[in-house]
Amino acid sequence: MHGVETVLNVLGSVALLLWGVRMVRTGLTRAFGATLRRAIAVCSRNRFTAFAGGLAVTGLLQSSTATAFLLSSFASRGLIPLSIALAIMLGADVGTTIAAQVLSFDLGWVSPLLIGAGVIAFLSSDSVRARHLGRVAIGLGLMLLSLKLLALATQPLRASPAFMAVLEGLQDEYVIAVLLATLATWFVHSSLSVVLLVMSFAGSGIIEPKLALALVIGANIGGALAPYMSQAGAEVEARRVPLANLITRSLMGIAILPFLGPALHMLTIFDPSTTRLAVNFHTAFNVAVAIVFLPLTDIVAALCIRLLPAKARAEDPGRPRHLDPNVLDSPVEALGCATRETLNLGDRVADMLRQTMDVFERSDQKAVRAIEDADDAVDRLYEAIKLYLIQISRNELGEEESRRYVEILTFTTNLEHIGDIIDKNLMELAGKKIKNRYAFSPEGTAELKAFHARVLENLRLALNVFTTRDIALARRLVAEKTAMREAEAHAADSHFARLREGRAESIETSSIHMDVIRDLKRVNGHVTSVAYPILEAAGELADTRLKSAQSLMRAPAES
Numbered sequence: 001m002h003g004v005e006t007v008l009n010v011l012g013s014v015a016l017l018l019w020g021v022r023m024v025r026t027g028l029t030r031a032f033g034a035t036l037r038r039a040i041a042v043c044s045r046n047r048f049t050a051f052a053g054g055l056a057v058t059g060l061l062q063s064s065t066a067t068a069f070l071l072s073s074f075a076s077r078g079l080i081p082l083s084i085a086l087a088i089m090l091g092a093d094v095g096t097t098i099a100a101q102v103l104s105f106d107l108g109w110v111s112p113l114l115i116g117a118g119v120i121a122f123l124s125s126d127s128v129r130a131r132h133l134g135r136v137a138i139g140l141g142l143m144l145l146s147l148k149l150l151a152l153a154t155q156p157l158r159a160s161p162a163f164m165a166v167l168e169g170l171q172d173e174y175v176i177a178v179l180l181a182t183l184a185t186w187f188v189h190s191s192l193s194v195v196l197l198v199m200s201f202a203g204s205g206i207i208e209p210k211l212a213l214a215l216v217i218g219a220n221i222g223g224a225l226a227p228y229m230s231q232a233g234a235e236v237e238a239r240r241v242p243l244a245n246l247i248t249r250s251l252m253g254i255a256i257l258p259f260l261g262p263a264l265h266m267l268t269i270f271d272p273s274t275t276r277l278a279v280n281f282h283t284a285f286n287v288a289v290a291i292v293f294l295p296l297t298d299i300v301a302a303l304c305i306r307l308l309p310a311k312a313r314a315e316d317p318g319r320p321r322h323l324d325p326n327v328l329d330s331p332v333e334a335l336g337c338a339t340r341e342t343l344n345l346g347d348r349v350a351d352m353l354r355q356t357m358d359v360f361e362r363s364d365q366k367a368v369r370a371i372e373d374a375d376d377a378v379d380r381l382y383e384a385i386k387l388y389l390i391q392i393s394r395n396e397l398g399e400e401e402s403r404r405y406v407e408i409l410t411f412t413t414n415l416e417h418i419g420d421i422i423d424k425n426l427m428e429l430a431g432k433k434i435k436n437r438y439a440f441s442p443e444g445t446a447e448l449k450a451f452h453a454r455v456l457e458n459l460r461l462a463l464n465v466f467t468t469r470d471i472a473l474a475r476r477l478v479a480e481k482t483a484m485r486e487a488e489a490h491a492a493d494s495h496f497a498r499l500r501e502g503r504a505e506s507i508e509t510s511s512i513h514m515d516v517i518r519d520l521k522r523v524n525g526h527v528t529s530v531a532y533p534i535l536e537a538a539g540e541l542a543d544t545r546l547k548s549a550q551s552l553m554r555a556p557a558e559s
Helices: 002-044 046-059 064-076 082-095 095-102 110-124 127-160 162-168 175-190 193-202 208-229 236-270 277-307 332-362 366-394 401-435 442-468 470-501 504-508 510-528 531-537 549-558
Strands: none
Touching: 002 064, 002 193, 046 082, 046 208, 064 236, 082 095, 082 277, 095 277, 095 366, 110 127, 110 193, 127 162, 127 193, 162 208, 175 208, 175 236, 175 277, 193 277, 208 236, 208 277, 332 366, 332 401, 332 442, 332 510, 366 401, 401 504, 401 510, 401 531, 442 510, 442 531, 470 510, 470 531, 510 549, 531 549
């Protein structure tokens, strides 16, 4: 049981370290995510400013993996050249060593101060940014605490014959050590955590210095492998950035591996401390990668383009364009992405609604099938937005963010329902009209066109209300619901008048005519629903449309 307890203590300490790294990354991303992204964009003028920008941003963020995801997103949208993205990644790789250098010193006494200050800031402040900075302080404190616990947990390992036998088997098998560290880093998605773990083992005398250097090489390669594997299903342009980073780190690792002895000698001259050996080599390794490959970014970029050529593919209308997974840690930005994608969904539904009247006028069966395909794309887009919103909801949302989350989810659901009404109901009516070769009367056609045009205009207005959240536009949209009821009643009266006249076209298309009016009114109901949450939040809605009992009793008395 003693051995089991030791393993559990080590695993718990490593898990605490990983959680602390994650809290620092998410806290900084949520507090300064937009600022960090703008900083990267500003620094992308040339490879040297790009290197400096990557170093500064990742020095704060302490996650080259997060920076790689961000750059992949930029590259996939054509916002940054691949060679510049690689220069930023070279700076990011150096920047991520800053925390390792700081944490290599004995700062265990700072841990309770950081955790205490972070908890106080998180629980007592109403400011969102202050709460996120509190999260950062807690994360740093947990990282320092985990290193202290890890040192205590690994002490019994030195007395474990089985564990020491495994390590002795790795003493001269540096290639295997690199592979094991690569896989471990890919699994935990944090080269910083693995380097700090190696530092703890080396400082405790559990592993010999050359093996520690080999494990650090593996940690650096694994740190580049994680974002590349995570982007396996992404577009080719997005995968090139992590591939370039993986190539540079792997080549440097292969080049240094035969010279671990001289490297150890130089590091010992610089700093004889065995505790800081792994951290110093981690920094030196990434600085060497930057020195060698910064002048060669264009060559590496060309190699990546050759290895991952762009594939010609047809545009998929159901593929989301704006749902950036790299901003999910920043709810404000992620909700902005969901808003843009919802407008894209609204444009596609508006195109379906616009084509609906053409189908009824021209009796075009091909157009019916085209609208059915468009509805399939709308369904896929809606599912993508819904899943993206679910991922956003896993974060801590403020009151305004929660309100916007509900507005987006409700509006996208209504847009999807509109697509279903057009596909399942209106197109079924169009198919019936085409099959039986019916024709609306000229007056009936004019009424339907006018009713349809009004619904289409209300959909455009709803998209503007959703975007601007303007109170005046929202009131106007709700007023249109009453106007549409009156328009429906007027259209029905006109149609019944034609039936009384015995108009043949009106008689044979009567059910289709009235069903089209009914379905368009249903569409308008879904359209106008976007205004209600906005008006309710502004206190612009009455509690009920029913007349009060007091006014009902007064009305007969007055008569």
